[in-house]
Amino acid sequence: MKTLYGIPVSPNVAIGEALIIDNERFRIPQRFVVHDAVEDELDRLNAALAAVSSEIAGNRDLISDRIGPQYGAIFAAHLQMLSDPQLLDELRGHIINQQYSPEYAVSLTLRRYAKVIQDLGDGYLAERADDLFDLERSLLANLLGRRREELSHLAAPVIVLAHDLTPSETASLSKRFVLGFATEVGGAGGHTAIVAKGLEIPAVVGLGRFLLEVSGGDMLIVDGEQGVVIVRPDEETLVRYREVVARRKDDVRILSTLRDLPAETLDKQTVRIYANIEFPSEVTVCRERGADGVGLYRTEFLYLSSDDEPSEETHYSAYNDVVTAMDGKPVVFRTLDLGADKLGRVPAAAQEEKNPFLGLRSIRLSLRHVTLFRVQLSAILRASSGGNVKVMFPMVTTLDEIRRAKMVLSDAMEDLEEKGIDFDRNIEVGMMVEVPAAVMMLDRFLPEVDFVSIGTNDLVQYALAVDRTNQEVSDLYQETDPAVLRLLKMTIDAAHEHGKMVSLCGQMSGNAHHTALLLGMGLRDFSVPPASILEVKRVLRSVNLSDCESIVARAFEMESAREVDQFLRSETKRLIRDHRKSSPIEKTVGGRG
Numbered sequence: 019m020k021t022l023y024g025i026p027v028s029p030n031v032a033i034g035e036a037l038i039i040d041n042e043r044f045r046i047p048q049r050f051v052v053h054d055a056v057e058d059e060l061d062r063l064n065a066a067l068a069a070v071s072s073e074i075a076g077n078r079d080l081i082s083d084r085i086g087p088q089y090g091a092i093f094a095a096h097l098q099m100l101s102d103p104q105l106l107d108e109l110r111g112h113i114i115n116q117q118y119s120p121e122y123a124v125s126l127t128l129r130r131y132a133k134v135i136q137d138l139g140d141g142y143l144a145e146r147a148d149d150l151f152d153l154e155r156s157l158l159a160n161l162l163g164r165r166r167e168e169l170s171h172l173a174a175p176v177i178v179l180a181h182d183l184t185p186s187e188t189a190s191l192s193k194r195f196v197l198g199f200a201t202e203v204g205g206a207g208g209h210t211a212i213v214a215k216g217l218e219i220p221a222v223v224g225l226g227r228f229l230l231e232v233s234g235g236d237m238l239i240v241d242g243e244q245g246v247v248i249v250r251p252d253e254e255t256l257v258r259y260r261e262v263v264a265r266r267k268d269d270v271r272i273l274s275t276l277r278d279l280p281a282e283t284l285d286k287q288t289v290r291i292y293a294n295i296e297f298p299s300e301v302t303v304c305r306e307r308g309a310d311g312v313g314l315y316r317t318e319f320l321y322l323s324s325d326d327e328p329s330e331e332t333h334y335s336a337y338n339d340v341v342t343a344m345d346g347k348p349v350v351f352r353t354l355d356l357g358a359d360k361l362g363r364v365p366a367a368a369q370e371e372k373n374p375f376l377g378l379r380s381i382r383l384s385l386r387h388v389t390l391f392r393v394q395l396s397a398i399l400r401a402s403s404g405g406n407v408k409v410m411f412p413m414v415t416t417l418d419e420i421r422r423a424k425m426v427l428s429d430a431m432e433d434l435e436e437k438g439i440d441f442d443r444n445i446e447v448g449m450m451v452e453v454p455a456a457v458m459m460l461d462r463f464l465p466e467v468d469f470v471s472i473g474t475n476d477l478v479q480y481a482l483a484v485d486r487t488n489q490e491v492s493d494l495y496q497e498t499d500p501a502v503l504r505l506l507k508m509t510i511d512a513a514h515e516h517g518k519m520v521s522l523c524g525q526m527s528g529n530a531h532h533t534a535l536l537l538g539m540g541l542r543d544f545s546v547p548p549a550s551i552l553e554v555k556r557v558l559r560s561v562n563l564s565d566c567e568s569i570v571a572r573a574f575e576m577e578s579a580r581e582v583d584q585f586l587r588s589e590t591k592r593l594i595r596d597h598r599k600s601s602p603i604e605k606t607v608g609g610r611g
């Protein structure tokens with residue numbers, strides 16, 4: 019058993035077999051063979067070794083003929099590795115002595131060799147480690163033959179392990195078969211993390227190098243709550259985690275009893291809890307959890323999940339589905355936020371930038387490609403005739419940007435009017451506050467918009483100069499940093515002074531231990547991942563505004579994110595516990611606080 023520590027990004031626990039992508043792209047179904055089958059399994063291994071060797075020899079001859087023997091020598095080296103007596107002994111030993119399947123023996127042995135070579139840390143040797151991975155791939159492909167299972171054709175539940183997963187790869191994971199995932203890189207604020215939470219797939223990222231320690235088919239536990247991955251857990255650990263899973267199911271069932279209770283504090287302050295979505299299909303869960311609307315629809319995922327640039331019709335049809343399903347409740351369409359970690363196949367997106375989060379991203383990209391922007395705005399406007407639609411511009415940094423974006427919106431309106439197409443002329447227009455410059459200039463921005471929504475995922479990275487996707491600096495990526503708290507307070511106060519609605523749609527508002535703090539700062543509109551709606555509701559139903567204001571006063575005296583975080587966690591637990599003792603209705607609504 020081996021325990022690895024990373025960054026928890028999507029809660030709950032997954033228990034299942036590993037499927038390593040990147041290196042294998044298919045899983046090894048069986049780890050052990052029955053005693054009687056050892057001879058047959060050795061034959062299978064020998065056949066695979068012979069087939070791969072002859073394939074490599076063929077390549078060596080072909081390349082030597084075409085471009086010269088010095089290139090053919092690359093393949094000769096592979097052949098040599100494959101006939102190394104020590105390697106062959108080890109492979110066969112695993113099958114004979116441990117009764118491992120040939121697939122498992124291949125994966126284990128070649129990865130062990132690769133790791134030894136990689137640990138030597140030399141550039142040339144690192145390439146030799148890659149050669150071993152190549153051999154592993156070829157042997158596994160041969161051994162598994164038609165039993166190969168590509169990620170998109172999974173037929174049995176697995177835990178996906180990868181060096182990295184892009185947000186669009188994550189978006190394509192089937193919830194039915196992917197129990198959880200874990201990656202070597204990635205940070206808490208990246209869109210991969212956000213999508214995982216949206217899909218409610220337990221996930222841990224930023225584990226550092228670990229793929230060499232795992233083989234496909236290994237049993238795994240992914241604890242997305244604590245950021246822990248346990249490889250080949252012992253029986254006691256498995257039993258303990260199965261209990262955690264059962265408790266969590268109970269918790270979800272109990273929380274669901276809150277669905278139809280009002281979202282209000284003990285002193286009757288009403289609060290709106292909207293949901294953040296990436297895909298139209300998520301509206302079902304928004305409704306199930308009783309969301310007051312969609313506070314953030316990340317529309318760019320339409321681009322990330324398709325090979326072609328979506329037409330206005332494709333946009334419209336997706337948007338209309340969401341608006342119709344929300345049945346009169348507000349839906350805030352955030353215009354394209356492409357770029358940085360969300361590249362997709364959009365020709366307009368900048369593909370190679372040195373500092374993509376500071377580059378041609380989001381509203382900057384939309385304003386650079388006005389035609390693309392206008393297509394989207396037309397579709398949003400058309401959808402506005404069917405429900406309660408608002409439009410919101412992301413990553414606004416300068417007044418000029420918001421003014422130009424509004425002009426493109428006006429042009430799109432004129433177009434539709436000329437064509438006699440229906441839309442809401444009074445559609446509310448908002449902007450995200452996710453760049454410190456916007457906070458500092460908010461008194462100038464507010465007259466330009468009907469509402470603002472705070473994007474803490476970016477605000478934290480831009481305020482603290484820390485890449486939200488980089489695990490190397492993830493300890494600095496803290497939503498409770500005192501500097502961030504001040505920026506939040508400034509934004510909420512400025513919006514109130516101007517009589518404008520302010521919501522918070524960054525992941526911060528979905529963490530229930532932030533609820534009391536945000537309420538105390540004056541926030542009344544929360545937009546959270548659907549999975550968090552009921553947990554946030556539980557906290558707000560357990561507090562008085564005066565408790566929350568005291569929490570803010572105390573938090574503002576603190577000097578570090580860690581101190582604030584610990585304080586908020588313990589206060590939240592205490593408030594829920596106290597409320598549970600005194601409330602007959604919610605006595606049963608326990609939970610983790």
Ligand code: PEP
Binds near residue numbers: 212474475523
């Ligand atoms: C944010 O930055 O907080 C936000 C909600 O937008 P995104 O996470 O999509 O960048």
Ligand code: MG
Binds near residue numbers: 412476
């Ligand atoms: Mg953002």
